[in-house]
Amino acid sequence: MNLQLFVLHKQKKNSILLPLMEQEPKKTSGVFTVVLIILIGAGCSWYFYKHTLPQNVVASDTTVANQVQQVQSPAVAPVVVQPPISAVTHIATPSSVNGIYISGWSAGTASSMAHIYTLLDEGKLNAVVIDIKDATGRLSYEPLDPTLIATGAGTKRIANLPALIKTLHDKNIYVIGRITVFQDQYYPTIHPQDALQNIKGGLWKDPKGLNYLQANNADVWHYTESIAEDAYAQGFDEINLDYVRFPSDGDLKDIDESTFTQDKEDTIASFFADIDTTLRQKDHIPVSADIFGETTTATDDMGIGQKLELIAPHVDYICPMIYPSHYAPGSFGFTNPAAHPYDVIHRALTDGEAKLTAAGIPTTKLRPWLQDFSLATIYTADMVQAQITATNDVGLQSWLMWDASNRYTSSVYK
Numbered sequence: 001m002n003l004q005l006f007v008l009h010k011q012k013k014n015s016i017l018l019p020l021m022e023q024e025p026k027k028t029s030g031v032f033t034v035v036l037i038i039l040i041g042a043g044c045s046w047y048f049y050k051h052t053l054p055q056n057v058v059a060s061d062t063t064v065a066n067q068v069q070q071v072q073s074p075a076v077a078p079v080v081v082q083p084p085i086s087a088v089t090h091i092a093t094p095s096s097v098n099g100i101y102i103s104g105w106s107a108g109t110a111s112s113m114a115h116i117y118t119l120l121d122e123g124k125l126n127a128v129v130i131d132i133k134d135a136t137g138r139l140s141y142e143p144l145d146p147t148l149i150a151t152g153a154g155t156k157r158i159a160n161l162p163a164l165i166k167t168l169h170d171k172n173i174y175v176i177g178r179i180t181v182f183q184d185q186y187y188p189t190i191h192p193q194d195a196l197q198n199i200k201g202g203l204w205k206d207p208k209g210l211n212y213l214q215a216n217n218a219d220v221w222h223y224t225e226s227i228a229e230d231a232y233a234q235g236f237d238e239i240n241l242d243y244v245r246f247p248s249d250g251d252l253k254d255i256d257e258s259t260f261t262q263d264k265e266d267t268i269a270s271f272f273a274d275i276d277t278t279l280r281q282k283d284h285i286p287v288s289a290d291i292f293g294e295t296t297t298a299t300d301d302m303g304i305g306q307k308l309e310l311i312a313p314h315v316d317y318i319c320p321m322i323y324p325s326h327y328a329p330g331s332f333g334f335t336n337p338a339a340h341p342y343d344v345i346h347r348a349l350t351d352g353e354a355k356l357t358a359a360g361i362p363t364t365k366l367r368p369w370l371q372d373f374s375l376a377t378i379y380t381a382d383m384v385q386a387q388i389t390a391t392n393d394v395g396l397q398s399w400l401m402w403d404a405s406n407r408y409t410s411s412v413y414k
Contacts, residue, residue: 096397099127104140108158137186165235177236264305272314293322296352325375338376345390
């Protein structure tokens with residue numbers, strides 16, 4: 001979707017956030033210069049009027065917020081001046097995606113990216129996943145969408161997003177943007193009514209003091225879609241949706257569920273159906289979804305609304321976070337699942353493939369998150385590689401690697 005279509009499309013969603021900041025389009029009045037020249041001749045006089053219409057203004061990135069400038073004159077029909085459209089190119093989704101996660105802070109820090117670029121230049125990786133919006137609710141960069149600008153959610157963690165994406169694209173790297181959807185600490189400060197409420201009063205918070213947005217709220221859905229569309233218009237090749245779930249920890253019984261008309265799994269499925277219609281079908285944006293690793297094996301929604309077979313039809317890729325260290329003792333018969341990376345990954349993906357096959361969904365939609373970090377067990381290069389091998393052994397070639405600190409084991413990616 002090019003930037004011009006993107007800007008015009010946003011007009012239908014401006015009602016979401018305008019209570020925060022009402023903006024009026026700028027009006028450029030015509031400058032009328034009337035020059036009266038009286039020529040005295042043989043009893044003959046006349047007037048000359050010269051009207052000069054203002055020149056079309058070339059909009060910079062900062063004037064994109066004005067969307068459309070109207071030039072009006074009593075004698076001339078309105079003239080619409082569109083902002084210039086920067087050429088945005090996208091890399092097609094590789095047949096096999098092998099990528100690593102990069103936080104917004106790292107993506108905006110030269111020293112951190114130097115390490116990342118070294119890994120990318122060694123050839124095994126062809127994708128990165130960069131935070132668009134993390135759990136703070138703030139964007140990693142400044143948006144172009146006027147409505148998003150009005151929220152104040154933008155930051156300068158990534159000071160020059162176009163340059164970053166161009167550098168990655170020049171290396172033929174597929175750039176995926178990650179949006180933390182329902183876990184959000186900023187949006188509730190401007191729209192508290194759209195966050196989960198506590199039946200005892202105020203906003204509900206998890207044990208870490210974190211807020212969650214209402215999973216059934218249409219304004220929240222449209223806000224997420226606006227962020228995705230803005231990111232794609234700025235050069236991200238795919239949108240990755242994380243934390244699309246109900247809370248899993250805390251005093252869950254205190255959550256006010258009076259506004260929910262569906263059960264949790266249907267609520268989450270409805271969200272993804274809306275994402276499917278808007279982002280995939282209308283905007284033609286590739287979409288992936290992160291889900292709990294245990295969903296590949298669980299027979300219910302685990303109390304968080306995530307069911308693999310209900311989400312997968314609405315996205316291009318489904319990404320179970322099957323980190324061996326996150327499985328409880330006893331999972332798959334192992335006292336310490338983290339110590340058995342190959343077996344855990346192989347079993348989790350085998351179960352996931354069986355679920356998708358039973359639902360008539362291609363198993364190639366599976367693109368697991370693997371771990372390159374130590375928890376419960378010190379992870380060596382061999383243990384990281386064992387997860388990749390297990391993924392390949394079940395017939396899958398795509399995978400994403402997670403390390404919150406972005407300090408990846410270099411030897412694995414050579």
